[in-house]
Ligand SMILES: *[C@@H]1O[C@H](CO)[C@@H](O)[C@H](O)[C@H]1NC(C)=O
């Protein structure tokens with residue numbers, strides 16, 4: 525049983541807490557948050573956030589709190605950040621970021637700090653990078669990325685470095701990728717992807733490689749898939765997805781598959797899903813979702829199922845489904 529969320533949201537976040545509950549927060553156009561218990565399939569409302577926001581990011585901290593940063597409210601970027609305390613089910617504001625931004629990335633580093641990169645505020649795209657110190661609740665500007673980018677991805681590699689890929693400033697996406705070294709606080713460029721893309725997915729696999737799928741180049745949607753070898757810093761094209769898609773999800777399953785769901789193609793929302801077999805490097809289509817979704821979330825649960833919530837679909841945004 526999966527129930528349905530209490531609010532019909534999109535461009536929200538979903539975060540697995542240490543106790544196994546899934547925290548779904550904000551999105552267009554809510555400041556509410558709710559919790560999913562996978563053993564009962566029941567959703568319960570939890571404390572409201574201080575700000576309504578969508579296109580924000582949520583990061584689980586090493587102390588179990590969830591840090592939510594930035595986003596859009598009334599078409600303007602937010603610099604505010606807030607913390608969810610799972611023991612009292614409540615939100616408190618913490619230090620503001622130096623730069624108001626949405627469609628940025630947020631990565632919890634192995635030292636507990638949170639790295640925020642890029643993003644935009646209307647026509648301004650940012651190369652700026654800042655770090656959140658969870659002990660003081662304050663932000664520090666650190667070295668800029670080589671280019672301003674939004675709609676990019678950030679993945680933490682097994683050595684603790686953060687790999688940034690693609691995204692765009694204006695309209696043309698990048699092939700470029702860069703690496704952040706948390707010990708030195710510096711950026712270095714690494715190999716370019718074969719295909720320029722934004723609004724794609726990037727997932728760190730258990731073998732340390734990074735798996736990139738789909739995205740778009742302005743109005744052209746992309747079916748290509750590539751793998752990053754972190755020891756060589758190079759990219760290799762692997763087999764295409766059956767459908768081009770952007771604004772989709774990719775979830776690493778416990779059984780060596782990656783599940784891709786939904787997304788956007790040429791003005792249409794997708795309900796289709798496909799599975800990549802990491803051992804054979806091949807794709808197979810799997811059952812469609814019950815509705816088409818984009819700007820949705822997909823969370824791999826402790827029991828191996830994938831929980832899909834919300835999205836900008838034609839109707840029934842509060843529907844939830846389990847794969
Ligand atoms: C989830 O629900 C089960 C069954 O009611 C309950 O025993 C468990 O404590 C709940 N989990 C959390 C983290 O609240």
Ligand SMILES: *[C@@H]1O[C@H](CO)[C@@H](O)[C@H](O)[C@H]1NC(C)=O
Pocket residue numbers: 651652665666667668
């Ligand atoms: C980052 O780049 C901006 C211009 O895009 C510049 O104004 C700023 O000083 C740079 N910051 C750092 C820390 O280098």
Ligand SMILES: *[C@@H]1O[C@H](CO)[C@@H](O)[C@H](O)[C@H]1NC(C)=O
Pocket residue numbers: 747748761762763764
């Ligand atoms: C992937 O699809 C593109 C067309 O979208 C095609 O040009 C390319 O050859 C395909 N690549 C592979 C590896 O099949």
